[in-house]
Amino acid sequence: GAVVSQHPSWVICKSGTSVKIECRSLDFQATTMFWYRQFPKQSLMLMATSNEGSKATYEQGVEKDKFLINHASLTLSTLTVTSAHPEDSSFYICSAPGTSGVNNEQFFGPGTRLTVL
Amino acid sequence: AQKVTQAQTEISVVEKEDVTLDCVYETRDTTYYLFWYKQPPSGELVFLIRRNSFDEQNEISGRYSWNFQKSTSSFNFTITASQVVDSAVYFCALLYMIYNQGGKLIFGQGTELSVKP
Numbered sequence: 606g607a608v609v610s611q612h613p614s615w616v617i618c619k620s621g622t623s624v625k626i627e628c629r630s631l632d633f634q635a636t637t638m639f640w641y642r643q644f645p646k647q648s649l650m651l652m653a654t655s656n657e658g659s660k661a662t663y664e665q666g667v668e669k670d671k672f673l674i675n676h677a678s679l680t681l682s683t684l685t686v687t688s689a690h691p692e693d694s695s696f697y698i699c700s701a702p703g704t705s706g707v708n709n710e711q712f713f714g715p716g717t718r719l720t721v722l
Numbered sequence: 723a724q725k726v727t728q729a730q731t732e733i734s735v736v737e738k739e740d741v742t743l744d745c746v747y748e749t750r751d752t753t754y755y756l757f758w759y760k761q762p763p764s765g766e767l768v769f770l771i772r773r774n775s776f777d778e779q780n781e782i783s784g785r786y787s788w789n790f791q792k793s794t795s796s797f798n799f800t801i802t803a804s805q806v807v808d809s810a811v812y813f814c815a816l817l818y819m820i821y822n823q824g825g826k827l828i829f830g831q832g833t834e835l836s837v838k839p
Contacts, residue, residue, distance in 0.1 A: 639827070648813065648829045649767075696765055702825065710757075711817075711827060713767040 607633045609701050611714035618689055619722055626684045626717045628699030634679035635701035639711070643696040655682040689721045724749045726816050728830035735804055736838050743799045743833045745814030755817040756790065756797045761832070762810045773797065804837045
């Protein structure tokens with residue numbers, strides 16, 4: 606089956622620094638990838654849709670300048686949390702739809718746990 | 723507006739009991755997809771099932787079964803003879819299409835299932 610990886614799996618950083626999270630589709634190409642954020646004991650909330658070769662589409666309330674998304678190739682999307690603060694501490698998960706299109710099953714990465722001190 | 727409601731925040735059962743997790747959704751679309759995911763403590767989402775809006779057939783997979791009823795906008799999930807390994811958070815999700823933006827996945831609040839020995 607399709608596999609999506611994320612790196613790093615966890616990261617601890619100081620307040621004010623920037624953190625980059627990578628999402629890779631390992632055995633398939635993904636022109637679209639999705640980024641979710643999950644706070645403890647809460648549901649997954651879609652942050653943005655990453656589009657290969659074009660700008661990302663952000664959900665309402667998500668700051669574009671704070672969460673920079675780059676979809677540089679058909680297998681890699683990156684999320685950079687700029688000037689991170691403790692309130693950005695969360696579990697970040699990416700996903701990519703299967704090759705049959707967006708209607709199909711979405712394959713999720715294992716997630717990245719970010720802790721901002 | 724699209725919405726998924728999982729009214730049960732937490733459920734606790736004793737091993738071998740049957741348990742049903744409720745999911746109610748709202749959408750005006752005629753074409754949509756419904757999903758169930760399992761999220762163990764590790765955080766990685768595990769895909770359980772996908773259903774499209776035109777397929778109301780109930781499905782059974784081992785100890786798992788799903789009851790999809792469009793008349794009540796419900797997609798309930800039953801675990802028969804529960805086991806400790808079933809302990810996890812379970813999410814119901816709705817995938818709907820947005821013109822020119824593709825499919826978007828919206829999650830319910832999740833139900834934390836605890837199966838005690």
